[in-house]
Amino acid sequence: MSTTRGARQLTIKEVASHAGVSPMTVSRTLAGGRNVRPDLQERVMAAVRELGYYRNENARSLRPGQPSGLVGVAITNLANPYYGNFALGVEEVAAEHGRRILLGNTGEDDARERQLVSDFIGRQVDGLILVPTSGDAAHLRPERLGDVPLVLASRRVPGLDVDTVLLDDVGGSYRGTISLLDAGHTRIGFLGNRSSVFTGERRYRGYEQAMTERGVPIDPTIVARDQQDVEAASRAARAMLDREDAPTAIFSANNRNTIGALREIGRRIRDGLPGPRPAIVSFDDFELSELMPVPVTVIDHDARLLGREAAILLFSRLDDDSLDPAARTVELPVTVEHP
Amino acid sequence: MSTTRGARQLTIKEVASHAGVSPMTVSRTLAGGRNVRPDLQERVMAAVRELGYYRNENARSLRPGQPSGLVGVAITNLANPYYGNFALGVEEVAAEHGRRILLGNTGEDDARERQLVSDFIGRQVDGLILVPTSGDAAHLRPERLGDVPLVLASRRVPGLDVDTVLLDDVGGSYRGTISLLDAGHTRIGFLGNRSSVFTGERRYRGYEQAMTERGVPIDPTIVARDQQDVEAASRAARAMLDREDAPTAIFSANNRNTIGALREIGRRIRDGLPGPRPAIVSFDDFELSELMPVPVTVIDHDARLLGREAAILLFSRLDDDSLDPAARTVELPVTVEHP
DNA sequence: CTGTTAGCGCATTCAG
């Protein structure tokens, strides 16, 4: 019979008396059974099964030095498939290490990020993995975090020198832009995030490097760097393509801008509007890119791998005390895939 | 100075002595400050800030009756944007209720689901939200879960009568199929999950109802119900479209099958293969559906809302003891969007 | 190999 709400959970004592042993024998058995007679272990396990006992992990981690087995993960936007994959990668590695993840969504909100980090620490997480919102670093300083290791993913925080996993944003953008230049394009538009966003800045830099290297001037009238969502990206693409001297190719620095640009291009084709049908290079993959009405080159990468690497960095710190305390950076490669 | 790993966390005692009060005054202040002199509260808060103290939530929830503030969430595949949105919906509502989520990915694996549920209970979660993998229900029975409320999402578990949030799978599939019949199609293929998958069964039923109602016989040679991924879906579509009597329209029961079918259709168009260019009805939305080379009708729904509703069901149980204990089902509407 | 004692951090209870 199920009792009313708030019924006390079973404790190790109940199991002990049911099995006719002391609580310590139960504890030892559950901890692996070292130094416990096999027949007693049997009895304990039987009692555990019959009663449906679950060990209270919170009580367990109360004693000092005991890890909680929890990792706090804060990402900016779970609705973005990119971060879903990222979270999956983290979860997989955490599971392999017997850890569980506490997940929070910051929505690019600094205050929310601070709240989450505080709460995670209050819950005694063994470590933190964070896709930081660009803001400041005060709440992430070691003296605030105590001895809880932190790994940053996707972005850095200015003035914070900790383990970080990044993509090769600059290199990927450079190579993608070069591929357009190689194809003979010289009017290449840019769609991306504002420069205060870490990846926004890096991806623009790759574009800039390629253009400069080939001696092609950057025309600021076909550079739009302030679109966070599909709607804004569509509008920016529209403004560019409505110009007399519209670009013949567009470099899009992320998935949201790519989708927006393609929506606008599709609209122009359906409506029979004149003007170029620009080739696209897209940082971030998306499904069915091969079915698009204009050729789309994709700068592809693996968000799940990024998550896995972040978790690996974290657990290397947790499991190896003798590790060099210097911050490490892992920069994952990206691939340029032609249509 | 940061101390070595395993340094004891700050406790309420340190804060108390720093502020020159007793631990209880700190505790009361942190609990809202009822019955504490304002000036003492000031001193306590100052000490908390200076020392960077975080209350130990685990110790706090150790006392009986105290909620942990944690909700266990297990979903089948975080890499699927659908479940990313679902998780986001849950997280949002949980945050509104001051709760945090423990997230696990089951990968459609029964054993993993059982592990996750055990661990969640061991961590004293206040409730569980689960997208169940079809398997059996033994580990989800009330007697195993103690008094931890459970909400199922997207799917039911046979023989388990608990709060559940579903989509209107049958109705959506029915209306989608009807729209094809109304357009004059009579050879309508079906791509979907096997019938042991809850939604696979329901979505097929909607298709079947519409066909039967209109007196159009279902041809089993153009019904493929065993594709779990894009690759398999592509192959199934290919087999159908290679037939003499290929379908002129395809009902696809989920996103993975839709992408697979469209890949195959795109290939046939690029390669100039003969045969029909089938119209598609897709259960599940996807981006840029309007740019596809064949008309795509989308049966759209909101995964985030599904997550929100699941969380709302859960918190209504947690926050309202007088709630009718009978299991509730919420079935969310879907919309049929023509191209 | 097994049991007893003690204490982790906090908040409820009861005294002042």
Add this chain to the structure above:
DNA sequence: CTGAATGCGCTAACAG
């Protein structure tokens, strides 16, 4: 309004 004592579930450390 404040403080001291007590115990939540569990396990190291120490007996036996």
